[in-house]
Amino acid sequence: MKIDNIQALLFALVRNDKQQVETLFKRCIADEKECSGARFRLQNVFEEYHRRQGMAVVEKLDTVVLNLVSAPYRDCGFEDLMLSEELTEATDRLVLEWDDRDYLIENGLTPSNKILLEGSPGNGKTSYAVALAKKLDLPLLVSNSSLILNSRLGESEKNVANLFRHLPERCVLLVDEFEAVASSRSAIIDGSASKAWNSIVTRFLVNMEALRPSCLFLAATNRSELLDKAVTRRFDMKLVFENPTTDEKQEYIDRYFVKYGLLKEDVLTL
Numbered sequence: 001m002k003i004d005n006i007q008a009l010l011f012a013l014v015r016n017d018k019q020q021v022e023t024l025f026k027r028c029i030a031d032e033k034e035c036s037g038a039r040f041r042l043q044n045v046f047e048e049y050h051r052r053q054g055m056a057v058v059e060k061l062d063t064v065v066l067n068l069v070s071a072p073y074r075d076c077g078f079e080d081l082m083l084s085e086e087l088t089e090a091t092d093r094l095v096l097e098w099d100d101r102d103y104l105i106e107n108g109l110t111p112s113n114k115i116l117l118e119g120s121p122g123n124g125k126t127s128y129a130v131a132l133a134k135k136l137d138l139p140l141l142v143s144n145s146s147l148i149l150n151s152r153l154g155e156s157e158k159n160v161a162n163l164f165r166h167l168p169e170r171c172v173l174l175v176d177e178f179e180a181v182a183s184s185r186s187a188i189i190d191g192s193a194s195k196a197w198n199s200i201v202t203r204f205l206v207n208m209e210a211l212r213p214s215c216l217f218l219a220a221t222n223r224s225e226l227l228d229k230a231v232t233r234r235f236d237m238k239l240v241f242e243n244p245t246t247d248e249k250q251e252y253i254d255r256y257f258v259k260y261g262l263l264k265e266d267v268l269t270l
């Protein structure tokens with residue numbers, strides 16, 4: 001690794017020059033052609049830098065939502081993912097809408113900003129959200145049904161309201177395990193429980209309708225058939241993440257090794 005690049009990177013970090021930090025990190029990683037292990041570890045540091053940047057966005061939020069969101073656990077772009085042809089086409093269309101969102105808004109339209117991500121666990125829904133936020137140059141906030149639901153009466157719907165009310169002016173919000181907070185109201189038979197659940201789902205409906213066009217709401221689920229039909233109708237797009245084939249898994253692994261300049265025996269030493 002060249003000492004000049006390291007020195008320049010440190011200065012960029014001190015100045016919080018994000019664009020320069022990105023450039024110099026990538027340059028330092030590229031310098032490590034001869035040592036795949038060092039290159040891999042430096043890539044991990046780069047991803048941690050991105051995670052810390054995300055945490056800075058979280059820490060600026062109102063205190064009432066600090067316990068409801070987190071920053072993404074890793075950094076990745078679409079070049080790191082293997083998307084089906086259908087997902088690629090839908091993503092291109094979505095990015096194009098957001099690139100032209102000012103024109104759309106001026107003409108009484110809004111870009112698609114409520115997207116349902118459906119697929120089995122481990123199929124890349126969260127990584128897709130990270131890559132999409134990066135592509136759109138928007139901060140990503142991640143919430144989870146376990147953070148929203150509360151056993152105290154009225155607290156869950158209050159959490160939903162606070163989550164949407166205190167979003168940054170421009171951001172991507174991902175709610176994971178969405179079926180746990182927006183499942184069908186008709187499935188709840190008990191009277192008091194039905195009333196409470198109706199309030200939670202209704203609160204989601206109201207806030208999804210009122211979502212600012214500068215914010216993008218992503219909901220991830222592996223059980224979309226459980227979702228309340230009124231909630232499902234509010235989404236502009238539904239993206240399905242199919243299970244990869246054996247050949248696709250092998251191709252992904254091979255691409256990963258090529259990207260980081262790794263030999264398979266190197267993994268054992270990391």
